Structure formats: C-alpha cells, structure tokens
Amino acid sequence: NAGVMQNPRHLVRRRGQEARLRCSPMKGHSHVYWYRQLPEEGLKFMVYLQKENIIDESGMPKERFSAEFPKEGPSILRIQQVVRGDSAAYFCASNREQADTQYFGPGTRLTVL
Amino acid sequence: AQRVTQPEKLLSVFKGAPVELKCNYSYSGSPELFWYVQYSRQRLQLLLRHISRESIKGFTADLNKGETSFHLKKPFAQEEDSAMYYCALRTGGGNKLTFGTGTQLKVEL
Numbered sequence: 175n176a177g178v179m180q181n182p183r184h185l186v187r188r189r190g191q192e193a194r195l196r197c198s199p200m201k202g203h204s205h206v207y208w209y210r211q212l213p214e215e216g217l218k219f220m221v222y223l224q225k226e227n228i229i230d231e232s233g234m235p236k237e238r239f240s241a242e243f244p245k246e247g248p249s250i251l252r253i254q255q256v257v258r259g260d261s262a263a264y265f266c267a268s269n270r271e272q273a274d275t276q277y278f279g280p281g282t283r284l285t286v287l
Numbered sequence: 288a289q290r291v292t293q294p295e296k297l298l299s300v301f302k303g304a305p306v307e308l309k310c311n312y313s314y315s316g317s318p319e320l321f322w323y324v325q326y327s328r329q330r331l332q333l334l335l336r337h338i339s340r341e342s343i344k345g346f347t348a349d350l351n352k353g354e355t356s357f358h359l360k361k362p363f364a365q366e367e368d369s370a371m372y373y374c375a376l377r378t379g380g381g382n383k384l385t386f387g388t389g390t391q392l393k394v395e396l
Contacts, residue, residue, distance in 0.1 A: 177330070207383065216291070216373060216386035217331075230382060265331065272382055278323075278331040 178268050178279035186285045187256050195251040195282045199268030206249045211263040256286045289314040291376050293387035300364050301395050308359040308390050310374030319377040320350055320357040326370045364394045
C-alpha cells in the first residue's frame with residue numbers, strides 16, 4: 175500500500191491564479207480530510223469528505239475554496255484567485271472508517287507570489 | 288470550542304536524558320487524544336493514541352482529565368527521537384483533529 179498520495183508536492187502560483195491540489199487516499203479508504211498548516215501554526219482542519227459527499231466543511235474559508243471527492247479519481251482541493259495568505263502546507267489524510275486512525279499524505283506546499 | 292496547547296516550540300535534551308513534551312487541551316466532553324510525529328523529510332505519522340494505552344518507541348502518554356493534559360514521556364532520549372511532535376484532539380463522535388502548534392524535539396549527543 176503506497177499510502178496517501180498528494181500532488182504536486184510543491185506548487186507556485188501568482189496572485190489571482192487557481193491552485194488545484196490532489197489527494198489519493200490509501201487503498202480501501204473512503205474518508206478524506208484536508209488540513210492547512212500556516213507558517214508557525216499547527217494543522218487546522220478544513221473539510222471532511224466521503225465519496226461524492228462533503229460531510230463537514232466547517233473549516234473551509236467561505237470564499238474561493240472548494241473541495242470534491244468524486245466517485246472515481248482523487249480528492250481535489252481547489253483555491254480560486256489565490257492570495258499571498260493562501261501560502262501554506264496543505265495536508266490530506268484518509269481512513270477506512272470514521273473512528274479509525276487518520277493517515278497523512280506528504281503535503282503540498284503552496285507558494286503564492 | 289476545543290483547543291490544544293503545546294507550550295514549547297523547541298525542546299532540547301541530551302541523549303539519555305528523560306523527555307517530557309507537554310500537551311494541554313480544553314474540551315468539556317470526553318476527548319480522544321493522539322500524538323503524531325514528523326521526522327525530517329517524512330510525513331506525519333501516528334505515534335500513539337490514549338485509547339490504546341500502548342508504548343511506542345519507548346514513548347508513553349497518560350490522559351489526565353483533572354489537569355486536561357496528555358504529556359508525552361520517554362525515560363531515555365535517543366538521537367533518532369529528534370523530530371516534530373504534534374498533540375491532537377478528536378472530540379466525541381467527530382472526525383476532525385484539532386492540533387497543537389507542535390514541539391520540535393532536538394536530542395543532542
């Protein structure tokens with residue numbers, strides 16, 4: 175099992191562009207979580223998805239951010255019209271069942287110029 | 288709202304010395320506490336969870352509900368323990384983890 179995969183590992187965008195971050199959960203895992211880590215801070219929960227459903231998006235900024243986990247393919251975190259404050263490390267985690275341990279991906283480091 | 292506090296950004300100890308990484312939480316219900324570790328250039332991985340009450344790599348942590356703490360301890364630090372340690376809280380029935388800001392442990396020879 176290759177573990178949770180995220181790509182790209184590093185992403186550079188200019189202000190106003192769009193950023194798409196991908197997460198492939200571990201095999202057999204149908205629950206996906208996105209976290210954001212700003213410099214000098216801990217990981218902060220953004221959104222929890224199951225296949226084709228957003229279960230909890232209480233940590234998502236109200237504008238410009240969206241997430242999906244389609245029936246086929248990876249989960250996508252999309253940030254439209256990026257601003258410098260979006261520069262952070264974005265981590266994805268997955269588990270098989272809700273109460274199970276969450277396994278983390280290596281993260282995507284987004285830099286907005 | 289739940290919160291996790293790790294008061295030390297950096298903890299430096301000598302090899303063979305005892306280690307205690309502090310973690311305090313605020314939550315009024317029954318919490319589930321975790322310690323995650325991130326070694327250099329590796330992904331975040333679970334070190335231990337209070338429910339399992341196991342010892343991993345010599346580390347232990349006891350949930351103290353009276354003091355709302357879940358400190359991570361190891362009697363004799365090893366060089367390979369140098370890493371970033373995060374305490375995390377999951378609240379009853381929820382899915383999301385609330386993380387502390389992390390403590391960088393540096394074990395010196």
